[in-house]
Amino acid sequence: MPISVSDQQQKQTSKSKKPKPSEVPDVHHSETTTTVNSNQSESETKPSEQKSDENETNTLTIDGNTFNTQQLMQILAGMGLTSQSSKATRRPKSVENFCYILEKNLSISNDEQQMLRGLINLGFTFDDINSEESIAFLKKVVNEKIILILSKTSMENLSKPIQDEPYLYGIYIIDSSENNSFDSKFYRGSFSNMNNLCEQLKNDLLSFTYDLTNISSVSADYTGMSTLTYVQALKDIILETDEKQDLKKEMINFCREEYVDNIIQLEFIDEFEKNFQPSDAVEWYLRTETFLYKMMTRAFRELDPDILFKLRYFIQHLHGQFKSSVDMTVYRTVRIRKEVFKKMKNNQGGLLSFNEFLLVNKNQSRITPSPINQESKLVHFEIILGANVIRHDISNEILLTVGTIFRIDKIETNDKETFKVQRP
Known part of the structure; x- marks a missing residue:
């Protein structure tokens, strides 16, 4: 049932949750294109030994030290690596966009x-x-x-x-x-x-x-690296293997709690619990009507460590489906906020990161059907993938792993602006 406005204070008191670490980019519309290139191999995350503690179920061991998620986020914050925090008092927290x-x-x-x-x-x-x-x-x-x-x-x-x-x-x-x-x-x-x-x-x-694609860019002299560093650190934490916890059960319980009384999504959760196999991870991610796609796109867009940590069972299996392939050029058309576009345009020669699992196209015919207004730019990315860039091939599309970093190689301006990007 939807929540009545008069019920909000009671609902918030009964179920207190942490504020979000960042705001979702606001998106509205105009027109542009971008090219991206990638040649270096994806670095592999080495699993570390996991220590368990009865009082701290969400822990990871890094360089011999054991941390829970809150401690890890505090460390990142101390390094200046957290994204913008939401200052507004939140109503019941959503795990969707x-x-x-x-x-x-x-x-x-x-x-x-x-x-x-x-x-x-x-x-x-x-x-x-x-x-x-x-x-x-x-x-x-x-x-x-x-x-x-x-x-x-x-x-x-x-x-x-x-x-x-x-x-x-x-x-x-x-x-x-x-x-x-x-x-x-x-x-x-x-x-x-x-x-x-x-x-x-x-x-x-x-x-x-x-259209809500989360993009970060860094200038050629590498100023403003905090967001890229944060994403890479968060990714490494999530991909740490955890042998001593039942990550699937933890994730399922979390999802059932978030989707309580939601009959349709609870049926998807039951299906996932009974039938999921690691080889099915990409197929599940592409089922856009399910809780997984909704939660994943929200969590990566917000860079929300709490949700991402709960979903790490699925994220680890999804990442495990990626492998290197041949050199190729792929394309993606998105609408981005004008201020983000301006920063990208000023960062030619710098770095760019898509902070989520990114679906790109093997041809340039993909168009974005959202209505255009003056609050955003329509940008086309031409992405040059080196043979060692890990990816998952899906018919006429390619799925790239989260946090893949590219260099902004060239910016072309015409009726639609194009960014050409490649692996640094």
Whole structure:
């Protein structure tokens, strides 16, 4: 069930969780291309001996010293390697990229609510979307992208502060007439029922998620290395083998807790628990409708050590499916914030890292269907992979492992800007 606004304080008190280490990049739109190159082999992470402690279940031994996740993150913070922390007081913490806001007056059945939760796990209901309480609540949502589901009347009276909300990503209307038209860049359509709305929302969420790619860049003189160093350190910690803990059980329990009462995702979790084999890791990751893809894209985008540590059983098996191959050029088109684009453009000759598992294409035909506005740039990456760059081949696409680092080799500006990047 979605959470009523009046229930938030009680819900937060009953289930306290740590704040996020970084904010998800805000994405909106314009046009550009980039080329990336890669020649050095992927360094292998050597497993270290694991020490167990009855009072600290999440521990790793590095260079003879045993740490839990909180201690490791404190060490990284002391080195100046943590990403931006969220200062806003959080509502119930989500493990996905999106949350939905549902108008309470809409007639939604339990089955329809479950259908919606299968797409977006965290939801809230509002009596009046334009109330001061509602606006104040929305301003505290800093780590999720907001999806509004409203009546035609509420849309017609939607206040400017809500339409200017930086984390708003889409507005969907439930109305008997599907021929409505509204002057809003966030308006995605009117639907006579929740089934039709969810069908459109499913496609839009995939497109939105594709556009949320987390990219870091460093200048040619290597200033600003903290984020890249943080990502590499976090990756090394996650990939440390752990022989003495049941990582699968730990992960399954965590996922069931996060998706409690979510019938659709709990069925996926049961399926994973019963049937998963390491050789299936890539196939599971590419099932974009499941809890794994939703949690993984969120966790890497936020660089959230808590979620990533809980998912390390799957991440280790997914990483284990990568291997070196032949030289080739691949492509990826994304929308990025203008400030990120400007930094990348100023860092020609420097380094660039995609801070997640990255799906790229063997041809240049891939287009991004999200609507364009003035808040972001459409950038095309031309990525030169050396033979030793580990990857997983999937038909016409290639999956690259998290934190693969490239050098920004060339920037071409035309109707769409292109970055050419390669392995340093």
